[in-house]
Amino acid sequence: MTDSADRPVLAIDIGGTKLAAALVEESGRITAYDRVPTPNEPGRDAEDLWRALDALLGKVVAEGGAPGLAGVGVGCGGPMTWPAAEVSPLNIPAWRGFPLRQRLRERHPGLPVRVHNDAICVAAGEHWLGAGRGRANVLGMVVSTGVGGGLVLGGRLVDGASGNAGHIGHVIVEPDGPPCGCGGRGCLEAVARGPGLVAWAREQGWRPGEPSGTGVELAADARDGEPVAVAAMRRAGRALGIAIASATHLCDLEVVAIGGGVSQTGPPLFDPLRDAFDAHARMEFARRLEIVPAALGQPAGLIGAAALIFAPGRYWNAD
Amino acid sequence: MTDSADRPVLAIDIGGTKLAAALVEESGRITAYDRVPTPNEPGRDAEDLWRALDALLGKVVAEGGAPGLAGVGVGCGGPMTWPAAEVSPLNIPAWRGFPLRQRLRERHPGLPVRVHNDAICVAAGEHWLGAGRGRANVLGMVVSTGVGGGLVLGGRLVDGASGNAGHIGHVIVEPDGPPCGCGGRGCLEAVARGPGLVAWAREQGWRPGEPSGTGVELAADARDGEPVAVAAMRRAGRALGIAIASATHLCDLEVVAIGGGVSQTGPPLFDPLRDAFDAHARMEFARRLEIVPAALGQPAGLIGAAALIFAPGRYWNAD
Numbered sequence A, B: 001m002t003d004s005a006d007r008p009v010l011a012i013d014i015g016g017t018k019l020a021a022a023l024v025e026e027s028g029r030i031t032a033y034d035r036v037p038t039p040n041e042p043g044r045d046a047e048d049l050w051r052a053l054d055a056l057l058g059k060v061v062a063e064g065g066a067p068g069l070a071g072v073g074v075g076c077g078g079p080m081t082w083p084a085a086e087v088s089p090l091n092i093p094a095w096r097g098f099p100l101r102q103r104l105r106e107r108h109p110g111l112p113v114r115v116h117n118d119a120i121c122v123a124a125g126e127h128w129l130g131a132g133r134g135r136a137n138v139l140g141m142v143v144s145t146g147v148g149g150g151l152v153l154g155g156r157l158v159d160g161a162s163g164n165a166g167h168i169g170h171v172i173v174e175p176d177g178p179p180c181g182c183g184g185r186g187c188l189e190a191v192a193r194g195p196g197l198v199a200w201a202r203e204q205g206w207r208p209g210e211p212s213g214t215g216v217e218l219a220a221d222a223r224d225g226e227p228v229a230v231a232a233m234r235r236a237g238r239a240l241g242i243a244i245a246s247a248t249h250l251c252d253l254e255v256v257a258i259g260g261g262v263s264q265t266g267p268p269l270f271d272p273l274r275d276a277f278d279a280h281a282r283m284e285f286a287r288r289l290e291i292v293p294a295a296l297g298q299p300a301g302l303i304g305a306a307a308l309i310f311a312p313g314r315y316w317n318a319d
Helices: A046-064 A100-107 A118-129 A188-192 A194-203 A215-223 A227-251 A261-265 A267-280 A300-310 B046-064 B100-107 B118-129 B188-192 B194-203 B215-223 B227-251 B261-265 B267-280 B300-310
Strands: A009-014 A018-024 A030-037 A071-076 A113-117 A138-143 A147-153 A255-259 A290-293 B009-014 B018-024 B030-037 B071-076 B113-117 B138-143 B147-153 B255-259 B290-293
Touching: A009 A046, A009 A118, A009 A300, A018 A046, A018 A300, A030 A046, A030 A300, A046 A100, A071 A100, A071 A118, A071 A300, A100 A113, A113 A118, A113 A300, A118 A138, A118 A147, A118 A255, A118 A300, A138 A227, A138 A261, A147 A188, A188 A194, A188 A227, A194 A215, A194 A227, A194 A261, A215 A227, A215 A261, A215 A267, A227 A255, A227 A267, A227 B227, A261 A267, A267 A290, B009 B046, B009 B118, B009 B300, B018 B046, B018 B300, B030 B046, B030 B300, B046 B100, B071 B100, B071 B118, B071 B300, B100 B113, B113 B118, B113 B300, B118 B138, B118 B147, B118 B255, B118 B300, B138 B227, B138 B261, B147 B188, B188 B194, B188 B227, B194 B215, B194 B227, B194 B261, B215 B227, B215 B261, B215 B267, B227 B255, B227 B267, B261 B267, B267 B290
Parallel strands: A009 A071, A071 A113, A138 A255, A255 A290, B009 B071, B071 B113, B138 B255, B255 B290
Antiparallel strands: A009 A018, A018 A030, A138 A147, B009 B018, B018 B030, B138 B147
């Protein structure tokens, strides 16, 4: 007989670019992993997507050869109803109100199935086993195509009224700033998301090489000292520093862990970030905040999805 | 024999203007109350202040004629170490690192003594028995000489790493805005605190009557349509709306309850507040937020101080 403590979690990460799944042990060790491109082409419908996910899960579970599962944990792009997890990911047009949790429960009868926002899972992973481990008050951030996050206070993941707590990307950093995808204006995400930085840099005369002009290339150019790329990262860093100062004033944080593609830029991003934070966060309690790179890298979301199952109470406080 | 449930809490509210104390029953009913001006003149020392407080407490307890106390709950101006409550209230220069909790424990041996920030006590009171009652995710705000607050998430008061969570007054609303008393710049408090509004209105040509020129008078002038006073309140309302949008994006709140003198202004403050909130909070979850006036008025802080004793777990999670 197998003790449930020995069983892995089937962890799933659902985004607009790829679907990823893994078996994650209670130690955080990943014993099986696979991914497929999200079948996101025009004309694909909700069931096409579900079939691709279903096949991926079958393959990962078979690869792991596990005798059973402890549960199914999922990070998925928002928005979604929560905790029911009828999902409508911005970058997956085929799923609008798709009953993801219910479908996974039908696929895995008798097992706990828990779904949360993908950025919240990253934050949970970083708190459980990454840069926020052992700290009670942590903001985990993902600065990438968007800017997302998740909040742990008093040692517990904060869900808020509707599972939407942690939206650091929509803390306002320039009240009259650029329009944001959320419909507002001057949000951190409007300024600091990768595509926004690239667009700003192009307007200022940045001429990326072929074929890309991505945030990764902008980051590389900033590290090489290209003046417009440096200015773009200074702009992003300042916005991040202001938003983090507001967040720690409101929540009295110990650690902010920053991951995601843009965060790989290094000093051209983090130096102006710290300058802006230092200028705005003057009270002693706020100045104690540690701002650090995320520690888990790409698997953070899968590890956090597993935490929803392995550490309820800390990371899951819903039905 | 008296059941502890019948015993009132000795609730204390310590500010730069007055010291107030009350006996508060578990229903929230106040059965005895008194206050004295804070002996805050230059030359007064820490023990002068303590003696004034000690006399006030003796008087209130005698007035109540209670057979015993359930405990002592205190709201005090910050900053302070927490939960040890060595207090250094900005507006009480004679107390710097004053061991308030320890002194009250010596005065009331064997009873629980719990001290928190005064704005946090107001928020706890509004959550326990006021505008946030029965809701799990609430921000309580005080907009007055300063702008303070306290945060309840998942039905529990958020303390943060050092008891300083809830500093909504230092959410940044204008990155290049006016300098703030905290040492930063562009904080909500720098824009929306009463004295800041009065100073701004005077610069813009507002001519208050004699003898005052207070925030109360500015509010009255705004209600009468005096253009500079209206503009000052529009400025404050806009800053409040932006900060509240940031807060609900980060914390997914249900209710924001706003109290304090400036909040008495009514529509000239709340209309631009809602306009700014509506412009910046576009996502569905944020738009569900209810922004309401605080319900308890002046006694909110004393009632919240009593909640620290009557409802630990919800309002007290420290030693």
